Amino acid sequence: MIRRPLTLVLPMLIAMLLPWPTFAAQYNYIDISNPFLRKTPIAVPTFKAAAQDPAAMSVARATSERLAYYLTFTGYFTISDPDAFLEDPQTMNITGSGIRFRNWTAIGAELLVTGGVVARDGGVEFELRLFDTVKQKMVVGKRYRGSADDHRQVARRFGSEVVFAITGSRGFFDSKIAFVSNGSGHKEIYQCAFDGSDVRRFTRHNSISLFPDWSSDGRWIAYTTYAGKGPEIRIQHVTEKRTARINKPGLQAVPAWVPGKFELAASLSFSGDQEIYLLTGNGKVIKRLTSSVGIDVEPTWSPDGKRMAFVSKRSGNPQIYIFDTVSGRAQRLTFEGRYNTQPSWSPKGDRIAYSAMHNGVIDIFTINPEGGEPTQLTENQGNNEAPSWAPDGSLIAFSSTREGKSRIYAMTAYGTDQRRLLTLPGEQSNPKWSPNILNP
Known part of the structure; x- marks a missing residue:
């Protein structure tokens, strides 16, 4: 079904839905819940430039090239080899009416992206389309207007359209990752784009800062820092110079924002043992959530905010429990092994990723929140810790020592396509994936 024309006005970038004379539809080409996912072959020829204009x-x-890279990064696609193309990208029709689809199915490409670029009036116009070569139909088309420097943003935006059209998910191209790096000589918090590019320093405490967590709207990062007299939680705006603190004595550790609310959970010790409390986004205590003999730390919320997984030593060693906010009861989730920590609840709600000691090393596992057998995702590649889900639940960021120093990596939700995201001076750890927070 054709969607109504849509115009999006962005800083230096305008996007419009392209008209199409036949019925274009959204299909679920890829079942992203399938652990044995077959990657879909897609051709992304070099886009055409009007009148062979050099610029x-x-x-x-x-x-x-940037769009092909982004699509490969998702783990859903394989990019068709340009040397196998039976069409010249610079002379072929890009609108659909004159595309010889059999030339693309013949090389195995089930999807095709075409594009045209025109430099006009000091700006640049982009026309991008996604075609199903088997059904010989356009799936989605967009026109963007901006500057030459907007090409990365255009690739990211259209990449999101491609992912949504074939999976029904908005993907993660509008997200960032916060992490810890000691490259400056101190452990500070940094930010980067979803693929590890555009690294920026966030804190400058010249101390130890750990465990960043993003608010649901992406405007705040809460973290633990030793910049004061002891470990305390800071709640800091991402772009403005606004900061809140928790006015309670004792240890403060590992904040976790409640989905959809300006509230967070954190482990505080002002009443004795470390217990988990619910706080306002300004650091005011709302209520106590856990109560046990032994510390309770590392909260993570279900997508609906009704349940919270956390780590407790109430059984004698670190295990993961789930707290129900309605009943107030906590039940143990993990039973295998004697060291299970760092839980992270998937945005889909169906799995909890965590770190566990296994055969003398730390690896990453996932488990159903209702219990059952855990699934091991990493093995025989150093210590692997601190899993964090992408906003669509398709990827997991984590830290690993597989190359010696601790670095940030990403993998699919099933443990495939493990790759390093970035290499910086020093070591990197504690990755935390943001929601999709960039402007649409």
């Missing part, structure tokens, strides 16, 4: 040609090539 437009450079932008066209950069945009198509």
Whole structure:
């Protein structure tokens, strides 16, 4: 079904839905819940530049290359080899009416992206389309207007359209990752784009800062720092110079924002043992959530905010429990092994990722929140810790010592396609994936 024309006004970038004379539809080509996912072959030829304009040609090539990279990063696609193309991307029709689809199915490409770039009036216009080569139909088309420097943003935006069209999920192209790095000589919190690019320093305490967590709207990061007299939680705005603190004595550790609310949970010790409390986004205590003999730490929330997984030593060693906010009861979730920590609840709600000591090393596992057998995702590659889900639940970021120093990696929700995201001076750890927070 054709969607109504839509215009999005962005800083230096405008996007519009392209008209299409036949019925274009959204299909669930890829079952992202399938652990044996078959990657879909997609062709992304170099986009056409009007009148062979050198400036437009450079932008066209950069945009198509960036889009191919982003689509590969998802783990859903394989990019068709340009050397196998039976069409010349610079002379072929890109609108659909003149595309010889059999030339694309012949090389195994089930999907095809075409694009055109025009430099006009000091700006650049982009036309991008996704075609199903088997059904010989356009799936989605967009026109963008901006500057030459917007080509990365255009690739990211259209990449999101492609992922949504074939999976029904908005993906993660509008997200960031916060993490800890000691490259400056101190453990500080940094930010980067979802793929490890555009690294920026967030804290400058010249101390130890750990355990960042994003608010649901992406405007705040809460974290633990030793910049004061002891470990305390800071709640800091991402772009403005606004900071809140928790006015309670004792240890403060590992904050976790409640989904959809300006509230967070954190482990505090002002009443004795470390217990988990619910706080306002300004650091005021609302109520106590856990109560036990032994410390309770590392909260993580279910997507609906009704349940909270956490780590407790109430059984004698660190295990993961689930607290129900309605009944007030906590039940043990993990039973295998004597060291299970760092739980992270999937945005889909169906799995909890965590770190566990296994055969003398730390690896990452997932488990159903209702219980059952855990699934091991990493093995025989150093220590692997601190899993954090992408906003669509398709990828997991984590830290690993598989190359010696601790670095940030990503893998699919099933443990495949494990790859390093970035390499910086020092070591990196404690990754935390943001929600999709960039402007649509």
